[in-house]
Amino acid sequence: MKKRCTGIIVAGFASVLLTQPSLSREVSVVSAVHSEIQQAEVHNNQGVELAEQGRLAEAITAFNRAISIYPEYEHAHNNLGLALGNQNKFAEAIAAFNRAIEINPRNFETYNNLGIALGSQGKFAEAIAAFNRAIQINPNDPVSRQNLGVALWSQGKISQAVASLQKARELYAMQNNSAGIQEVGVILNQISSPAN
Incomplete structure (x- = not known):
């Protein structure tokens, strides 16, 4: 009986040890994603500042940079659409808004x-x-x-x-x-x- 209990405890212990490395890798992936989001936010915020200054071409470049770093960054797609719309590039703006909606279909x-x-x-x-x-x-x-x-x-x-x-x-x-x-x-x- 004791050997069975020991075996179960050892097996349980071993499974915990075996899962730790994958947990560490997941944390690293989360950290990498978090870092990408932060970098994308920096470019997005630069784009907003540029757009507010009327420098739309530069703002569009900044929003595209944010999107290239983190393609799922909804706000950068939305802001890109706004900047494009302000340049009367409505077809491109519509595409940017549709992409933002794909990412978050609940943003009114x-x-x-x-x-x-x-x-x-x-x-x-x-x-x-x-x-x-x-x-x-x-x-x-x-x-x-x-x-x-x-x-x-x-x-x-x-x-x-x-x-x-x-x-x-x-x-x-x-x-x-x-x-x-x-x-x-x-x-x-x-x-x-x-x-x-």
């Missing part, structure tokens, strides 16, 4: 950005779908509802546009965002003006 802001790029290309049906997805993820985001309203208006869906814009205005009011309330008011006035 990326869907909103995608919708703006699609709308800028006149692809209003696709833009509406993107804005609706953003709203499904975060029903309390006034920006997505405002953008949905504009896209619906562009499609001639006036009553739906007005409903979306009114909801956006309510959400802006809940956030005490007077600039957003004013912006929506201007759009609603444009919709109701006799020229439309």
Whole structure:
């Protein structure tokens, strides 16, 4: 009996020793990934600073550098899309936003950005779908509802546009965002003006 118990204990002990090296390798892999993420964040942050300075070409280079270091870095893809969109490179921006969505399909802001790029290309049906997805993820985001309203208006869906814009205005009011309330008011006035 004792030999069996000893055998079990020894076998258990041996298995712990055998798994330790692979645990160490996993920690090293995690450390390497963490290091890659940190390096990518540095380039992403540089890109944001450059974009804020209006140096979009340099920002795009920085975002691409971040992505080359860590291809799964969602924010770098999203920021790349924003920079490309600001250069009116909407097809490339859409590709960057779609990649960010593949990485994280729960980021409503990326869907909103995608919708703006699609709308800028006149692809209003696709833009509406993107804005609706953003709203499904975060029903309390006034920006997505405002953008949905504009896209619906562009499609001639006036009553739906007005409903979306009114909801956006309510959400802006809940956030005490007077600039957003004013912006929506201007759009609603444009919709109701006799020229439309």
